[in-house]
Amino acid sequence: DTAVSQTPKYLVTQMGNDKSIKCEQNLGHDTMYWYKQDSKKFLKIMFSYNNKELIINETVPNRFSPKSPDKAHLNLHINSLELGDSAVYFCASRLSGNSPLHFGNGTRLTVT
């Protein structure tokens, strides 16, 4: 069973559209994250939630809105998609403290 699962795996859409990426973890972790990996493989944190509460909100355009209906889910909704949003988006979760992050397999978003 996949511990952190993201859907969809691939997402191709046109500029201006609105899209969502879903993430679920079955590890019982308290904290969930969204990371963005660009074409040069740089990884940057976008958001984190702890037990449904927003903890980290980096300088991400407000077109990006995370939603956590419960502590096992953290979805990412993106409005008015732009070409520069093309990247791989990773969901991750962590139990607490210095426990390691567990990553999903990513969602490759391509905006045309």
Add this chain to the structure above:
Amino acid sequence: AQSVAQPEDQVNVAEGNPLTVKCTYSVSGNPYLFWYVQYPNRGLQFLLKYITGDNLVKGSYGFEAEFNKSQTSFHLKKPSALVSDSALYFCAVRDYNTDKLIFGTGTRLQVFP
């Protein structure tokens, strides 16, 4: 601010030879350091971490890392490389104050048969 640097974009090594992937860190306070590996089209996988204790940390798949406080380094090592070790490796540091895990720029390891 906490940060890590990976000075090499790519490391090439022959199968069976020892490998080292370099990482240096800059932190205020105690460093919490991690190594992750990313295979193509996959998410990152945790290899090992240093929080406190022994400077030599052993992790998954035969990897180990040496914490060196005087050189502010946390290099990843393996005594004998495998072709299957070819992947992208990320060093990371936990910013205790903000609870962010901050990643280095990654090093591509290529192991040749």
